[in-house]
Amino acid sequence: MLVLAGAVTWAVWPDDPDYRTQDARIIVRSGPGGDEPVDLDTRLFLPDGASATDKVPAVLLAHGFGGTKESTYADAEDLAGIGYAVLTWTARGFGRSGGQIHLDDPDYEVRDAQRLVDWLAARPEIRTDAPGDPRVGVVGSSYGGGLALLLAGQDPRIDAAVPMATWNDLAGAFLPESTGQGPVEGVFKKTWAGLFFGNGAGSGLGALGELPTGVAAAGVTAGADPSCGRFAADVCAAYQRIATTGRADQAAVDLLRRSSPAAVLDKIKAPTLLVQGTADTLFPLSEADANARGIAANGTPVRVAWFTGGHDGGDGPQSDRDRVKFLMAQWLDHYVKGTGDTPATSFTWSRITGFNALDRGVVTSGYSDPAYPGLAGTSSEAVTVSGPAQPVANPPSGNPAAISSLPGTGGGLSSFVNGIVTDLPGQHARFTSEPLDRPFDIVGAPTVRIRAASPTGEAVLFVKLYDVDPKGVATLSSGLVAPVRLTGLPADIGQAQPVQVTLPAIVHRVEAGHTLRIAVATADQAFATPNQPAVYTVAVPDDATAVTLPTVTGEPIASPQVIWRYVLVGLLAAIAIGLAVVVLVVRRRRSRHDTSVHPEYADVPLRVDGLRKEYGDFVAVDRVDFEVKRGQVVGLLGPNGAGKTTTLRVLMGLTNPTAGQIHVFGHQLVPGSPVLSRIGALVEGPGFLPHLSGLANLKAYWAATGRPEAEAELDRALEIAGLGASVHRRVKTYSHGMRQRLAIAQAMLGLPDLLVLDEPTDGLDPPQIAEMRRVLKRYATDGRAVLVSSHLLAEVEQTCTHVVVVNKGAIVASGPVDDIVGESPTVQIEVSDATAAAGVLGQLAGVRSVSVEGDSRQLVVDTNGTARSEVVAELVRAGIGVERVVPRRRLEDAFLALVGESSSGSGDR
Amino acid sequence: MTDLQAGAAAGYRAARTLPIRAEWRRQWSRARTRWALGLMVALPLIILIAFQFDNGGDDDNGGGEFGSLIDLATSGGLNFTLFCLYVSATFLLVVAVALFCGDTVASEAQWGSLRYLLAVPVPRARLVAVKLVVALGYSGLALLTLAGTALAVGTARYGWEPLRSTVANEIAPGAGLVRLLAILGYLAVVLLVVAGLAFLLSVSTDAPLGAVGGAVLLWILSSILDQISALGAVRNLLPTHYSTAWLGLLSTPTQFDDVVKGAISAVVYATLFWSLAFWRFTRKDVTS
Incomplete structure (x- = not known):
């Protein structure tokens, strides 16, 4: 539960940006003479807390061909998040920056970047190694990666470089030849070149690489050569010569080589992490290989990582992106920020091993080798x-x-x-x-x-x-x-x-x-x-x-996903332990449970003390105390809703009482008490599996008790049910009365010591009712006891030996039926004028009379010892006609009092 | 330890009440149990017959690399079994499991027989545990019946061929059978969520249809939410998110990562639902 809640919170927690951004247009002076101004569209990401007193290292983040400073937004966020000031900018010739595209020319794009390094050095928040020399790394992909290498070769202030998916020799990349001849003999990679030159340049490299945009062509300024767009004239002319013939002349190769890191590798002193994609037909792995060898020749630390993306494959799957991000952060942290151990120079790569079943992407496995072996492998x-x-x-x-x-x-x-x-x-x-x-x-x-x-x-x-x-x-x-x-x-x-x-x-x-x-x-x-x-x-x-x-x-490389396997094992172990603990606690609690036998009630089938049940504000049973002794048939008598059924529910362990205790043969009864097995019950109507026959139901019920079949006394129960051949019919075809009889039979299975029956005669016809009375009376012999609930006075009177009268959740009267049914001091008198009669009787000492409501001829009189004959004589003497004198019994009194006070009972219970 | 059977009738042992065998027979006696299992036998046969009418038409089945499961269904018994699982995992098996687990307690409550079981007395925790074990048993039986029938008729019709897919090389029949068993195992684990949800609803209501339907509806709702990519990482928390991760078991090398995550998700949900079900049922007033 907590884990789930935590995960939800983590997932929906709003990301608070922990950096601020500043957009600025910076005019830098570059070109061969360093005097040609160009307007660059830039954005600086400053991590929270960066200030003149708390300086931070910086990263120059260059975008891919056709992109703008927006293309690198996500990567800039990541880097800012780990504490770098990140300067992104739109390269000249793209987006809102001025100038023309010179293809990362050392005099133009690279010099622009040098001026941005100057600009960073002047910022108060940026950490510096010396005045004018900021602590800065350069990161870029594709076109930006080329810039990163060229800048690292041209500007010694660069502290680390992370070029990704980029070239070594631009001429060789566009004019490859695989027997070792130079680009002059190369075969022109016309589709890629066309994509770059035209306005459809695009690649799957997403934020790290180029975006599919029409910027290069859309930014054509009025009056410019429409065949060249924003390309510089010399670049444009070289492209046109190559594309026309499919061959490169030496001048074109020389031009492209100006834009190639190959020429400056020997000057690169900044530790370089080279990331190259295996799915890259534009700048294949051999480009990074050449860069790695060239830089390593100076003794500069170089690390090579291959991932399963590239200009054809995009960013690669999540596992690869995570690995590249980790390597980059580790590299920058050590060489730029100055934290963390020296990163290993091991070679890491990954291989596609299948398709992901969920997101339909590829699945890769990562590997590492202590040293970069080059393209010839280790063997x-x-x-x-x-x-x-x-x-x-x-x-x-x-x-x-x-x-x-x-x-x-x-x-x-x-x-x-x-x-x-x-x-x-x-x-x-x-x-x-x-x-x-x-x-x-x-x-x-x-x-x-x-x-x-x-x-x-x-x-x-x-x-x-x-x-x-x-x-x-x-x-x-x-x-x-x-x-x-x-x-x-x-x-x-x-x-x-x-x-x-x-x-x-x-x-x-x-x-x-x-x-x-x-x-x-x-x-x-x-x-x-x-x-x-x-x-x-x-x-x-x-x-x-x-x-x-x-x-x-x-x-x-162990996939970080492996952690989940341990999580699963841990989870299963935790569940097993938790289950064991719960079982132990429950056993312990049960063993502590009071199993002593109440000595006074040890032989009393049922003893109820102070039973109370509330449902919220509603009191269903207020206070009920009674006892059922061996040999007794006790009637629980009360109007509908008096609390009879609620009492029986508690008695069967279906409901928990609010207060009070129940003892069965001296054992305190709680839900599920073993002593319940000595009680047979019919509560709130029969409950059978409708698709089974009556017999099968009884057998299924007895099977559920787990007791030996011989103890069931099935024949006797069937005899009581008296269903004859119908016992083999499905219960769903039974009449109400048949189900009732089957339910009583079920309650009697195993001849329990106490039989609890809720309205047992419900649905039975008169002969069956008479038979049922005999059965119940006979059942209570041999020391067994029966508790019957009913709302019918006559039934209780004829069936029970004892009676408990309840109303509104409390006991009104209780005792042996004979006592209660015995003559009472009240008589019911039918007279010609009840009002006058009441007046006459009122003058007799001790006699109280009550006229029955709604009838001017009925009177209920408490004679208080005065002889009935005297009462009648007195009335006759007063000239009042006496039609009928009916002696009353106590039970009736009690019952009438209930009905009189509340004919509807106290609610459904 | 005091006598836990204090005062009980002769022959009564709380731990012997509602024996699993009795509950198994109780459920077996129900027509819907037999119908559900019968459907698991019938489905592969129906699919097999349907394939006989194949006119060679070129259907675009979609589903990316894994869509080819459908094209390869007739290439062998293992592939046929895989196809049957593929088409039934998302709905038919869910309904079957929801039926077995959602119906079990709620229907007893509806018939009124629940209170008589509790008055036996079957201890409430035991009642829930036995009901759950038997429901899970029938759910597992349904899964095995479907797979077993499909494997039997598929092999009889299309032969004992290597397991084929476009995401991996052919897998030899022996190894393919192991993969198939692993897939069955994972499906069983994922379906525990349905089992948990249906069971929780089952002890909370006395309307069996409500419990079964509720579980299926919530499952479908979760599947729909999982289609909405705007929900991002929240989707990983949906119980259905990893329900198709078993496809990864077809590739070489086998992709366990999502399977493991799916298993974690399913186990957590199932444990949560069952704990709630136990907690609720052992405390509530049975009023039905």
Whole structure:
């Protein structure tokens, strides 16, 4: 209960922001000369308590391509929440900031960020290492990640950097080539490039990365070149040259390399946490690998973490996001805030292990290895693929083309779902392995050697590694392909030399029984390929070659979810202990319960003392005391609602009395007292299972007592019920009287010492009533006793030996029926004039008379010892006609008094 | 320890009253018990016959990666069983469990036989415990009957094939059977919430329909609230939130996390409801 209440409170408790924000437009001067002003739209998050006396460290948080300072709001909140002043801003060329897009150029975007570092240093709330040198880390994803690395390389004031999903060499990322040639020979990644350049740039990276917006194009200023939007002219021109030909010239490569961390890695002294996604066909794992190697070469601490998202996969599942957040906080806390131990430089990664049944997302398992092994893994395995040389056709203008990934859909799973990835017949060659005899955990970049021949001497090919399950369903991990541009090829495949292709780095488990397939295709929708149609021949060396699979045997990272298993075990244990405690307490309380026998009442079947029952304000039974002795048939007589049934309910342990005690054979009676087993009862009508026969009901009832069947005396009970063959009919077909008789029979099962019957003759016809009287009288012999409740005077009079008269919850009269029924000093006289008669009688000494209400001829007279004859004589003497003189009995008196006072009783009880 | 049977009639032992066997027979004698169990046998047969009319039409069943359970239903006995569980877990089994647990005390109260059981006297805690155990027993029997029948007829018709799903590799029949048993176990745990709720209502009312219907209605209400994503983390507290987590047991490696959370949720709710039921029934004035 408490846990639940706590959880509810926690869930609905309003989040109190523990930071404040300040929006500002900051004009910084940058450009090659440092003199070109640009207006930046910024927002500073200051944690509560930050002040000139209580300075806080700062974080520069850069957004992704196409985003604004709003895109990073959630991350800024998180960082502010752990005590950092966070400066977010909209990069130049986007949103409300001025300037043009220079693609993280050192003279523009990077210099802008340096000026923001200056600005932070001047803020009184920001902690500084030296005047003008704030304690600051830089965090960013994608475009922002590139900025983070470039800034760390250009500005020594940066204390730590956390670049995520970003590039090492922008030229290499957009113009990859997997045999090791540079971007000039690269194959143009046209779809991603188009998405970036056009207005549809978008990705699933959400708040951490780019947002799908049209900002880049929407912000076109009047008079600007409509083909370039907010791009700087040199960037725009380079794009147009590359996109037109599908090839990069050296000038364009040089331009892109200005925007690449590759050039400044050797200057980075800030400890760097590199986070890269495995589902990223734009900036694959190899980009982070190059960054890691470059920075580590300086002796700067570097840590690498891979998660199952990226430009194709989004933020990844919650477990990955939590891990990345934790690593980032740990990194910043140590290197920027100066708290916490030195973070390990272990390598962590995760692998998709299934789909979540509840939110339909992916489920991942995390692993770690003490050191980052690079893309070659800590060890490698070889699997042989084989196949003959195969001709493959290059389609004109690269259409139709195979689909390997769907850049920009950000659909998270787009590249996982089977059916989207296609290879076109005639356009690809396949080389397949035997089914694997054991599973392989690939972590890194596999390599394979291929041979190709082309009539033109050149070929652009796409090499892919498929995991094929026994049913033939092929999976291309993350939709990653290795584009190669081969030149100097012979026309005859026999003379072709093998070339080594480095496949994209992946994290993928190939199950035992699956096969590996190397596919070599001629066209891919995501890339620009030669326009001229041609037929190449593709082979592997010796028609069978080894695919090298890098593996890393990592330690599984214990999922924090595991804690719930302990919670479950603890919960079950707690319930078991709680149950045991409750049972013990109940046993103990029961054993302490007074089981002594009241010596005076030990042989008294029933003794009721001062019984009282209240329902709220309503008093159903005020005070009832009576006794039922062996051999007695006691009638509990009273009008409807006098409290008879309530008394019997308490007697049966159905209701708890408010006060008073009941002793049965000297044992105090409480609900469930074992001594109740000596009482047979019919309270408030019969209660049977309607779908069972009368006999089956009696048997079911006796089975519930758990007592031996022989003790039931079933035959005798059936004889009393007198149902004949009807006893085999279902109870629901019974008349009211039949049920009543069956209920009495049930009460008599086992011949209990005390029989308690509530209105037993209800529903019986006169012969049955007479029979019932005989039965009850006979029952009370042999030391047994019977308590009968009734509202009918005659019945009590004829059935009972003793009577207790109750009204309004209190006893009015009690005693042996003979005593009570005996003659009373009152007579009922019918006269011709009651008023005159009352006057005459009033003059007799001691005689009181009461005229019966509503009738001027009836009188009830208390003669007080005066002879009836004298009373009559006196009346006659006075000239009053006496029609009838009826001697009265005490019970009637009592009853009449009740009825006279309240004909409706005191309510339903 | 004093004599707990003080003053009792010969042969009476409080701990022997209302033996489980007697209560089991008491419930078995009811037509609705046999109908409910009969339905559990009939459902797989009806589904099997319905599949015979399959015209190969391409239905879009939805349900994401797990929707393929429907497409794979005829690929083997295990898959057929899984399908039967999939379609009945959200409603049919809930109603069956609510019926067994909600009807048991309330119907005795309605017939008036409850007061005679208490006057036997069956100690109240024992009455509640025996009723609960038998109701849970019938609920479990219903679940097993459904799964057993489905497995038997499914295997007879579609063969003893590996368990297939699109979220994992084929699971060999032996291992698949283990998964199936684990799924049954989890379903049983989740249904404890229904059992708890229905039982609490059962001891609180003398209208059996009210108890059964109330439990089912509240279950449906919780399911509806769970669809409203605006409720955010509060949904995790809903008793139905993890009711489909057993699908995670189909994947390789098995996803236990949500199953464990679901089990915690169900156990907490069931314990809460049963505690309340015991607390209430052992104290209340029986007026029916």
